[in-house]
Amino acid sequence: MKQMKDKRYAPELSPQDVQSIRETVGSASLKLMSESIDKMKAMPNRAQGMAYFDEAANLFSKRQDEIQAHKDAGGRVIGTFCTFVPVELIYAAGAIPVRLDSGIYHTVDIGEEILPNEVCPVVKSSLGTKIVQSSPYFELCDATISPSTCDAKTKLGEILEDYLPVWMIDLPRGRDTAQSKGFWVAEVFELKKRIEKFCGQKISRKSLKSAIELVSQAQKAFCRLHDARKASMPVIMGRDAMLAIQALFNDDIERWTRKTEELCNELDEHIAMKRKGYDAEMPRMMLAGSPIIWPNWKVPNIVEEAGAIIVCDELCSGVRGLYDPVRVDEWTMDDMLTAVAERYLLPSTCPCFTPNDNRANRLLQMVEDFKVQGVIYHILRGCHTYSIEFMRIKRVLERSNIPIHRIETDYSQEDTGQIKTRIQAFLEMVKESII
Amino acid sequence: MIVAGVDIGSLTTKAVILKDDKILSWHVMFTGTHGAEAANKTVGEALREAGLSLGSVDYIISTGVGKLEASFSNEQVGEILCAVRGACWLFPSVRTVIDIGAENCRTIKCNENRKATQFDLNDKCAAGTGVFLETMAAMLEVRLEDMGKLSMGSNSDINVNFSCAVFAESEVISLVHSGISKVDILSAIHKSIASRVYLMVSKMGIEKDVVVAGGVAKNVGFTAALSQRMGSELLVPQEPQIMGALGAALVAEETSR
């Protein structure tokens, strides 16, 4: 038996304290979520297919019972952070992956008791969520996989070890070099063994192949949704699309795929019939920068309520997480694992990588494809890598005459008015430059 | 054609009456706690000076933080747009506009088509705006309008970085205690604001000509410090406070044309 480890970071909290904080956080988050959902529902001509995602995005929905049933039947649940965990391996071992990045406002203060002030709210909130056990999905996790991306996320893995088994996967920050690639592929091969051992189930060639197919189908559905947002007469608001995408954080992947396909069928029909769309005059905005994780809908709400539409994003909580496919050349174990490993590392434009030249290209291409008229660069206070890359992205976009504006914020709601002023001024500028 | 622009700021409300692209009259007064009333009064005062009545004005545009309070205005327009229009009308060669009011500092870049291409606003902190200057003046027991002239007499090179308007007070007190003269402290305060503003502008890339407007631009000590920090000449309108209102009036002229 392993010796009981001393808690290295975890605060001493009595179960009663945890219980009471959890209840306040829970009801506050529910209120926050329903407020945002109501705002989104208030938009006219909302696709009917969104109703499912309104439910699925509820962090306290019935989905937890399904996962509990899976656990009762002996299945495992594995938590993930960022967009670097190869979920195909988790599915192949018969386990369920759950993404744990948190957008809950009310647990930031709790995380702050351990973490320094300068750390970003995503990490603070994720940790706080675990401390007061306020996310049912986090509580269902048997283990979590934590990639060493930015500094805060890397250390988050260490802190979480006080609560549950954490497997660090070491991300090479060089990314493009042959050494980095080799290192990462080896890391993924190792992870496969770990998952197999933990789940007590071998990952066979067949099970991995069907897991790849399973995730591919979901990504294909996502790509259809992504594509529907290119329409010059918008048929789906950005917040709706973002919500649908993020529902996959903990939803059943097959059902999610089916529901997304249904939503896309509805949207495609609207595009083909040229009906039921939104005002084509709305400035087309792109969200870039730090992740915006449900229910942190502050910035998207402000942008779309100010009369703009978010047509695409490059956020790791959104498009980036699902865009790049696993493409297998030869269905051998070796090639499949390499394909899975490369898909998570090479095309990623996360600014924790240096050099990160392809991010600018990706943004320019999206600007072109989605006819983006302005970029809102969202920075969460403490998210240094995105903050640093702003200057570079700004230069590239300005060379193409695409206005860009930086919004720095956190999970507090006090700055809503100020952000509104900034965004309104930016939209006014964008509108003027369109004419 | 007669148009009016009214700029309801957090401290003062400004109104400008234009007739055929010429300024007929203007008026500035404190906003106080009631924005709507101030807007009414300011416009009324400006009209009185021009010998006109509200009925003879074809179009009124309001701007500024309280723009929605001017119930009589035909349209509300953002501050950025008004600042650019006003600056370009006064100085057609302008490419960078710095507008420092009581609580806001805006830096804007514009092109030859009088369109803003980039802008930035100060964050939550007030260090670097008019309110900060006012507090400092009160602390050092100097009249706000004398601050600039007084500081020009300093030839010290003390540099203080006031990163927070609240903490600045205690910092200034410690400067006073260490025997530094009022004049030198004033100069340091101006330099500090200038370098904050400089940082905002330099992130956008400084392009000439540069216009400084807003109430703070009336402070010659500050404009001199900023000019030195930026290493370039600055254009300051004769009446820097009314640039926003002027811009609003110009937009009104364009719209009603």
Added chain:
Amino acid sequence: MTASQLRLTIQFTCLVLINAGLFGVAAIGMSFLPSGLAIPGLACHYFKHGVVDCFMYPLEYYLAGGWESWKYLVMVTVLVAIMSIVFGRLFCGWACPLGFIQDLISYARKYLHIAYLKLAPAINDLLTFRFRYAVLILLVLVVSISSIPFISAEWRRNLDLPLCQVCPGKPLWLLLQGGLQILPPKAALDFSKLSLVMLGIFLAGAFSIRRFWCRFCPMGGLASLFKGVRMVSITKDTQKCTKCGLCARSCPVGVTEVYEQDEGGEVTSSRCVQCFHCIQMCPEEGCLKADFVGQTIYKSRAWWQRASALPEKGLE
């Protein structure tokens, strides 16, 4: 039909049509084609009733022939140059029978789910950039020596057609024709022992490393000399590229330039056999393209718009 299926069909058709002798059908064109006409990488001289030669055979033959055969040598070289400029290395990827055999072996390996070996880039570079040109230079040297008059007749016979004596293609085709009873047993076994060893290396290599032979084939090396002026090229749109590395991973000859080159435009490498597998695998719409004199003949498609999300299945 996927590009790889189309390619297999064309490869098979080429094998039958151009090397028609394999099936004992006398080629119709034989009577009017000048003897010694060479099309690079298309046929082996030792095919019975073959229509055309591998270029290496006339090169060896005329080089050894001394001054009297120089004009044939020039004629053949010009023809090869023209072919290489017009078709690039499409021959290698889409028509060469040795390439076809290697692809078939790869398919067999894939069917057995056995992973291929990845050659270290350094070794791959050594083979493609040094080794294959060393072979070419050695060939010219050996042939020139054999044409020196005072060398003994036996030595001369031993040095005669040196490349054909080590080429794995010769025993491969001879044995194949022998097996099909196109050639009598005696003729079918008329190859050097060394070439039999080479055939062993060729087959084992093809099984474990994709397009093993193509990495240092001197014929391909010769065709690659015209890389800068050829009409077929692969181009890349850098802005569309997501740097996912699929082109590098899926390339059968280990070309990394398509992935690495960040300036865009022409990305063809001298080791590329122009099989266009990278274009087929590329997940981005229009990121990679095959151009013929500026005209796009094939381009990558958005992965999710294809009938099957999986590259090996269905129509593309």
